[in-house]
Amino acid sequence: MSQPTQPQPAASDRSPRFLVIGAGMSGILAAIRLEEAGFGDYAIYEKADRLGGTWRENTYPGITCDVPSHFYSYSFAPNPEWSHRFSPGAEILAYFEDVARRYGVERRMRYGEEVTRCAFEDGRWRIETSTGRTDAGDFVIAATGVLHHPAYPDIEGLEDFEGALFHSARWDHDVPLADARVGVVGTGSSAIQIVAALVDRVESLTLFQRTAQWIAAVENPAYTDEEKQEFRRRPEAMRAIRDETARAFVDGFANVLVDADSPVLGLIEQNCRENLEQSVADADLRERLRPCYRAACKRLIMSDGFYEAIQRPNAALVTEPIEGVEKSGVRTRDGALHELDVLVLATGFRVDRFVRPMRVTGRGGVVLDDVWQSGPFAYLAIAVPDFPNFFLLNGPNSPVGNFSLIDVAEMQMGYVLQLVEATLAGGASEVDVRAEATQRFDAERREAAKSTIWATGCRSWYLDREGLPTAWPFTLDRFRQEMARPRLEDYAMRSPERPAHGRAPS
Numbered sequence: 001m002s003q004p005t006q007p008q009p010a011a012s013d014r015s016p017r018f019l020v021i022g023a024g025m026s027g028i029l030a031a032i033r034l035e036e037a038g039f040g041d042y043a044i045y046e047k048a049d050r051l052g053g054t055w056r057e058n059t060y061p062g063i064t065c066d067v068p069s070h071f072y073s074y075s076f077a078p079n080p081e082w083s084h085r086f087s088p089g090a091e092i093l094a095y096f097e098d099v100a101r102r103y104g105v106e107r108r109m110r111y112g113e114e115v116t117r118c119a120f121e122d123g124r125w126r127i128e129t130s131t132g133r134t135d136a137g138d139f140v141i142a143a144t145g146v147l148h149h150p151a152y153p154d155i156e157g158l159e160d161f162e163g164a165l166f167h168s169a170r171w172d173h174d175v176p177l178a179d180a181r182v183g184v185v186g187t188g189s190s191a192i193q194i195v196a197a198l199v200d201r202v203e204s205l206t207l208f209q210r211t212a213q214w215i216a217a218v219e220n221p222a223y224t225d226e227e228k229q230e231f232r233r234r235p236e237a238m239r240a241i242r243d244e245t246a247r248a249f250v251d252g253f254a255n256v257l258v259d260a261d262s263p264v265l266g267l268i269e270q271n272c273r274e275n276l277e278q279s280v281a282d283a284d285l286r287e288r289l290r291p292c293y294r295a296a297c298k299r300l301i302m303s304d305g306f307y308e309a310i311q312r313p314n315a316a317l318v319t320e321p322i323e324g325v326e327k328s329g330v331r332t333r334d335g336a337l338h339e340l341d342v343l344v345l346a347t348g349f350r351v352d353r354f355v356r357p358m359r360v361t362g363r364g365g366v367v368l369d370d371v372w373q374s375g376p377f378a379y380l381a382i383a384v385p386d387f388p389n390f391f392l393l394n395g396p397n398s399p400v401g402n403f404s405l406i407d408v409a410e411m412q413m414g415y416v417l418q419l420v421e422a423t424l425a426g427g428a429s430e431v432d433v434r435a436e437a438t439q440r441f442d443a444e445r446r447e448a449a450k451s452t453i454w455a456t457g458c459r460s461w462y463l464d465r466e467g468l469p470t471a472w473p474f475t476l477d478r479f480r481q482e483m484a485r486p487r488l489e490d491y492a493m494r495s496p497e498r499p500a501h502g503r504a505p506s
């Protein structure tokens with residue numbers, strides 16, 4: 001049964017109300033920025049019983065973020081306590097919990113409330129949650145994440161397996177691993193981290209590889225007590241690391257991925273090839289680990305331990321295709337049965353979901369699912385025509401890759417706030433991206449996508465159903481420029497039927 005909604009004052013008497021959906025990295029950021037901007041009327045809806053998004057859900061052994069921690073932090077909340085250059089997942093989760101508490105936004109989170117319906121009716125967004133709670137707001141910020149819905153492979157007989165079976169993002173910590181024969185399906189970032197962390201803890205580890213991966217060597221030193229002391233004393237030392245890392249990742253990586261002809265890509269591939277040649281002793285194993293596509297076509301994997309792990313005596317790399325799963329293990333096409341106690345599906349995510357399965361209905365009853373029928377898109381990754389006052393963080397066409405998505409979300413939230421301020425300053429209450437602007441952007445995006453490294457002939461989660469990369473295909477510098485100031489001519493602002501908000505823009 002629906003719970004009653006709090007009585008709302010008339011539109012003219014109140015500041016706009018914001019509904020933030022999702023309490024992961026972007027949702028926490030949205031709330032903090034709203035507070036700072038003086039928009040104190042907001043609620044954060046979170047379906048789980050705690051915050052943290054991807055860092056709450058991914059707890060597999062070996063989980064770290066392969067973006068340096070001083071870069072993978074909010075710009076306004078540097079953390080002198082990071083233990084390593086690439087810190088483990090549990091530490092990252094604790095960081096988000098700490099920031100949410102310190103900035104006073106944790107108390108505004110409504111846990112256990114999955115937003116199931118979100119509809120633009122009579123000029124306001126009305127939501128309904130899984131518990132029947134309803135709420136209404138003027139603006140929605142969808143901070144629902146990208147790598148969120150596990151993708152389960154279509155392998156025959158999975159349900160027949162009598163051992164423990166789970167997805168990498170749903171790790172079952174009750175399953176004992178010592179003395180276990182463990183199989184891992186997949187060779188993405190998750191699988192590579194799992195293999196490196198597990199091999200010495202289990203009886204045997206079998207990695208089922210469909211596609212080999214390019215792997216860049218990285219080192220992950222711990223910060224010393226003296227270094228942390230220095231960070232506490234001089235926060236500018238953290239800022240310097242952050243700026244340096246950001247520049248290196250953006251100039252040396254993000255900006256070159258979008259130009260498949262960039263000579264820098266050759267250097268990246270050379271680095272990966274040398275890593276393979278120098279790290280893998282056995283020629284046969286080396287060849288089976290050698291990819292047959294260009295480095296960085298798939299998201300580049302950074303690892304300091306995978307090659308070592310896969311050469312351990314108790315590790316096996318299986319490159320025969322999987323025929324099916326049986327009660328005692330995995331059968332490959334050559335007829336071999338690989339007997340297992342535990343099977344981990346490190347098979348990635350359904351990356352085209354975004355806010356769905358929530359039913360989102362925009363102006364005139366238009367349904368987001370229908371609008372996104374041939375694939376999700378958003379103007380500058382932020383807005384969709386006919387969904388006024390509805391903004392996505394890390395939404396479709398957003399930059400993704402080996403750089404900080406926190407940095408990306410911060411740029412996006414800055415843009416959204418400017419847009420809201422401009423709308424209110426103009427005396428309007430609704431802002432809707434124009435269809436022509438969206439089409440223009442999408443056509444340009446699709447054209448640019450063809451010359452990115454991601455389009456050079458590999459399968460990856462970056463590609464849509466037609467095989468076209470969906471991520472931001474321009475430089476990250478261009479994204480920063482676009483986000484710096486909204487082009488207001490690309491939006492229609494209106495104030496239908498109700499007066500403008502009384503609040504003066506800050």
Ligand code: NAP
Pocket residue numbers: 064065066067147153154155168185186187188189190191193209210211299322346347348349459460461
């Ligand atoms: P992923 O990169 O999508 O990899 C999925 C793997 O599963 C691929 O190797 C794929 O093979 C394999 N696979 C899927 N279906 C299969 C099937 N039916 N049979 C055999 N193999 C199958 O997923 P992920 O490793 O979870 O990583 C997803 C993303 O999460 C990453 O790209 C990254 O953005 C993020 N991530 C980041 C970090 C970090 O440190 N920052 C860590 C983990 C994850 P094919 O290659 O042949 O398709």
